[in-house]
Amino acid sequence: MFITKSINTFGSYLMLMGKVFARPERMRSFFKQYTKEMSQLGVDSIGIVLLISFFIGAVICIQIKLNIQTPWMPRFVTGYTTREIMLLEFSSSIMCLILAGKVGSNIASELGTMRVTQQIDALEIMGVNSANFLILPKIAALVTMIPFLVTFSIAAGIIGAYATGWFANVINPEDLTYGLQYSFTEWFVWCGIIKSLFFAFIIASVSSFYGYTVEGGSIEVGKSSTNAVVHSSILILFSDLILTQLLTE
Amino acid sequence: MIQIESIHKSFEGKEVLKGISSTFENGITNLIIGQSGSGKTVLMKCIVGLLLPEEGHILYDGRDFVSMKKKERKLLRREMGMIFQSAALFDSMSVLENVMFPLDMFSGYTYRDRVRRAQFCLDRVNLIDAQDKYPGEISGGMQKRVAIARAIALNPKYLFCDEPNSGLDPKTSLVIDDLIHSITEEYNMTTIINTHDMNSVMGIGDKISFIFEGHKEWEGTKNDVFTSTNERLNNFIFASDLLRKVKDVEVGNIEG
Structure with a gap:
């Protein structure tokens, strides 16, 4: 029963994506929507990304310095570990899990409300490919904006780590700088960005699927929003496992 | 002109539309009426293509909407305008x-x-x-x-209205009805209105199709309603005492 339902859902998702990835009716309308979505999904998320990354960067630095570093370890370990955590996992995977909550629920509830108030039917009656018109700009916008969000997250995390040195004297800033630069592998930054592109696609497409296919009223819209976040998060974690294996082998 | 020919539609084995046929002329307001659950919204959705019927034909000035290609269907949709129950504004x-x-x-x-x-x-x-x-x-x-x-x-050549008066006060309903009626005449459109508002029936019902349990029970004009002997139609339209009195007066006038 569960397997049949999952296969049906996956089939419906693929069929919807088939409708989404078509040539837009009017490129002018597409770019208008695309710009709007970049602002709504990307620019409006910068604040929360910076805030969370700053504090997590600071907390990682404190935790490692106080709980892991011992006199037997080199002093750069804290900076080095903070950098690796931010680059490899936090700024890509964990940040995308957070964005799945913020952006995913936003997309699912917006499309779900449009569905139950017949706005999507209105588009269909006019002869507009509603899936393409509504979903493609969201996917394109989030995939475009996510590398910037990841970069901002890395930067904010590192500033957070420095803040523990400047304001709380947890770590010597020179040691931190040395640790952050120690054995730096540029590929890890690209790993984070490549992973985030996949995660952005998952967040936008899965959330759109749950919102677009809502049937019923406000309760179903709420459920679709929850489903969007839960399923996006599960898929992000699952694909993180595969991508990490593939990219860091 | 829109012609529908023996439209059948089922959901999970339950037949909702049982072979409905009708013709909707242009330049007049065609009303589809019926109780809640009678199948009129499903019929409207089939006509506009939001649902595909399992059997039957829907002819838009001779062009069969059911069997036409996706691209042709898309072009035909540009000749349609629709007013939804909830207005459905963006x-x-x-x-x-x-x-x-x-x-x-x-x-x-x-x-x-x-x-x-x-x-x-x-x-x-x-x-x-x-x-x-x-x-x-x-x-x-x-x-x-x-x-x-x-x-x-x-x-548009074809205008569809799904319960346009739903949730409106009687005075505003009349404004909406008059507007739809005058626009239909002005642009010579084929207008189909799905309603169970009796003021609309009496006011702008140039042609009325009464749907009962998935089939067309009765068809006529707003004047025919008063003289109809169809029991189901009378039970539906003249459900209240007030409307029964209106009918008696109207029948008296027609006979007088």
Whole structure:
């Protein structure tokens, strides 16, 4: 029963994506929507990304310095570990899990409300490919904006780590700088960005699927929003496992 | 003109439409009436293509909507305008942008011409002063009028209205009915209205199809309603004492 339902859902998702990835009716309308979505999904998320990354960067630095570093370890370990955590996992995977909550629920509830108030039917009656018109700009916008969000997250995390040195004297800033630069592998930054592109696609497409296919009223819209976040998060974690294996082998 | 021929539609084994056939002429308002759950909304959705019937044909001036290719169907949709029960205006767009939307998507007009055409349509429904407002800032009646303006923006040949008076007070309902009726005559459109509002039946029912449990039970004009001997129709339309008194007076007038 569960397997049949999952296969049906996956089939419906693929069929919807088939409708989404078509040539837009009017490129002018597409770019208008695309710009709007970049602002709504990307620019409006910068604040929360910076805030969370700053504090997590600071907390990682404190935790490692106080709980892991011992006199037997080199002093750069804290900076080095903070950098690796931010680059490899936090700024890509964990940040995308957070964005799945913020952006995913936003997309699912917006499309779900449009569905139950017949706005999507209105588009269909006019002869507009509603899936393409509504979903493609969201996917394109989030995939475009996510590398910037990841970069901002890395930067904010590192500033957070420095803040523990400047304001709380947890770590010597020179040691931190040395640790952050120690054995730096540029590929890890690209790993984070490549992973985030996949995660952005998952967040936008899965959330759109749950919102677009809502049937019923406000309760179903709420459920679709929850489903969007839960399923996006599960898929992000699952694909993180595969991508990490593939990219860091 | 729209002709529907023996339309069948089922959901999970339950037959909702049981072979409905009818003809909807242009230049007049064609009403589909029936109790809740009788199948009139499903019929409307089949006619506009939101649902595909399992059997039957839907002919738009001779063009079979059911068997035509996807591309042709898409082109035909541009000749349709629809007013939804909930108005279905796009929340993120202003009133003017809502009316301009079909023009933006499908007309080759310049921006200035699109604005001019949208303003003309808004003026036609007496809402030119509300063009910069958003749907959430205007009343339900005004939203319906904006929906009418949006529906006629591309000069459609076919206009569909799904319970256009739902949730409106009787006075505003009359305004909406009159507007739809006058626009239908003015543009010689084929208009189909799905309603269970008795004022609409008596006021603008040029042709009425009564649906009962998935089949067409009765068909006639608003005047025929008063003289009809169909028991199910009489039970549905003249359900209240007031309406029964109205019928007695009307029948008296016709006989007198």
